[in-house]
Amino acid sequence: MSGLKISRSTLYPSVLALILAFLLGVILHTPEKAYAISETLGLPGEQQYFSLHRQTTYGEAEWHDEQRGGASVYLVGDSMFAGHDVSDIADKVLNVAVGGERAGWLVHEFEQLSFTRKGACVAINLGINDLAYGAQPDEVAAYLDQLISQYKEQQVFLGEALPVTPIFTLMDYKRLNPVIRELNQKADTVCAAHENCTRLAWYQRFVDETGQPKDDLFRNDGIHLSRSGYAIFGEVLRTTFKEQACL
Numbered sequence: 721m722s723g724l725k726i727s728r729s730t731l732y733p734s735v736l737a738l739i740l741a742f743l744l745g746v747i748l749h750t751p752e753k754a755y756a757i758s759e760t761l762g763l764p765g766e767q768q769y770f771s772l773h774r775q776t777t778y779g780e781a782e783w784h785d786e787q788r789g790g791a792s793v794y795l796v797g798d799s800m801f802a803g804h805d806v807s808d809i810a811d812k813v814l815n816v817a818v819g820g821e822r823a824g825w826l827v828h829e830f831e832q833l834s835f836t837r838k839g840a841c842v843a844i845n846l847g848i849n850d851l852a853y854g855a856q857p858d859e860v861a862a863y864l865d866q867l868i869s870q871y872k873e874q875q876v877f878l879g880e881a882l883p884v885t886p887i888f889t890l891m892d893y894k895r896l897n898p899v900i901r902e903l904n905q906k907a908d909t910v911c912a913a914h915e916n917c918t919r920l921a922w923y924q925r926f927v928d929e930t931g932q933p934k935d936d937l938f939r940n941d942g943i944h945l946s947r948s949g950y951a952i953f954g955e956v957l958r959t960t961f962k963e964q965a966c967l
Contacts, residue, residue, distance in 0.1 A: 770825065774818055778832040781816040785835060793966050794836040795957075796867075797821060800882065803944060808954045810967045814839075822849045823863035829916035830870055841966035842871055843920065843957065845879035847907070848943070851899050852892070861906035868914050875964050877957075878911045879925040880904050885933045888942030897933075918964065922956050 783885050785791055791814035795801045801817035816836065823846040826833070836842055844867060850860045868876050881900045886893045904923060911917040926949065937949035943954065961967050 722893060730935075752795065770820060771829070774821070774825075774832060777818050779815060779816065785814055790838050791893060792839050793841045793843065793961055795843050795845070795861060796826075796833060796836060797843075797879070798849050799944060800848065800879075801843075801845045804950050804953050805871045806957075809958050809961065812967065813957075813961070817845070820845050820849060822853070822855075823844060823847055823860055824855060825848050827863050827866045830867070837871060837874065839874060841875040841877065841961060843877040843879065844879075845920070846870070846899070847881045847903055848884075848896075851881070851896060851903060855904040857899055857906050859904055861910050864907055865910045865913070867909065868917055871916070874916065875966060876911075876914065876917045877920050877960060877964075878907060878917055879920040880907070882926050883933045885935055885938050885942040887940065893942070918960065920956055920960060922952060925952050 792812035793810070793814070795804070795806060795815040795817055797817040798821040799817070799819035801815060802819045804815060804817075806813045806815045818834065826846065844864070846864065846867070847860045850863065851857070864878065870880065881896045881903050883900055884893055887897075908919060911919050913953065927933055937946055937952065938944065939946050939949075
């Protein structure tokens with residue numbers, strides 16, 4: 721039985737187009753265009769890729785959690801949490817955040833995170849990816865409300881979305897930061913409506929007296945945190961978890 725033959729004239733342009741698309745996605749911060757081209761070429765699209773990524777990541781996290789008898793506190797979120805080393809907080813804190821996660825996706829896939837209901841407390845930090853991909857603050861706030869509602873027996877801590885710096889591209893910087901502030905206002909209302917929800921109020925520590933992001937607290941991509949930025953996360957989380965008897 722002969723194998724499928726693909727001519728170089730067909731293969732090379734497709735590969736080059738995909739590489740170019742992802743390079744443009746990185747440069748312009750528009751990865752959705754790269755995924756669109758990927759789907760056009762018959763390759764996995766964004767939701768297909770992320771669904772597999774989530775299953776693998778959350779599945780491994782649940783298995784490791786079972787091996788050590790369960791955590792007291794779970795961190796659920798996107799890359800802002802995923803990049804945080806929780807070893808500086810306590811052994812019973814488990815970070816199950818996944819880079820690229822969106823609140824709008826997770827509300828439909830929450831059963832993959834049902835094991836996080838076992839702990840006494842859960843911290844949620846989501847929303848920036850939803851906004852970056854065009855979701856409105858009202859939509860994201862509604863998603864956060866649904867996620868908090870999944871934790872009826874736990875204390876929930878909802879993180880404030882942080883601003884992006886001008887290096888994140890001038891257009892996104894000017895577009896995103898106002899809607900980030902709007903989301904935080906709406907999320908304040910959402911959290912206040914749940915008796916078991918406490919806000920992780922760290923936004924003001926990441927901006928100066930004029931309201932501009934402090935560059936030294938962010939990495940050179942303009943959105944993720946530097947070591948100094950994560951030190952603030954660690955300080956706020958440790959203090960809050962101890963005050964609320966989570967540890």
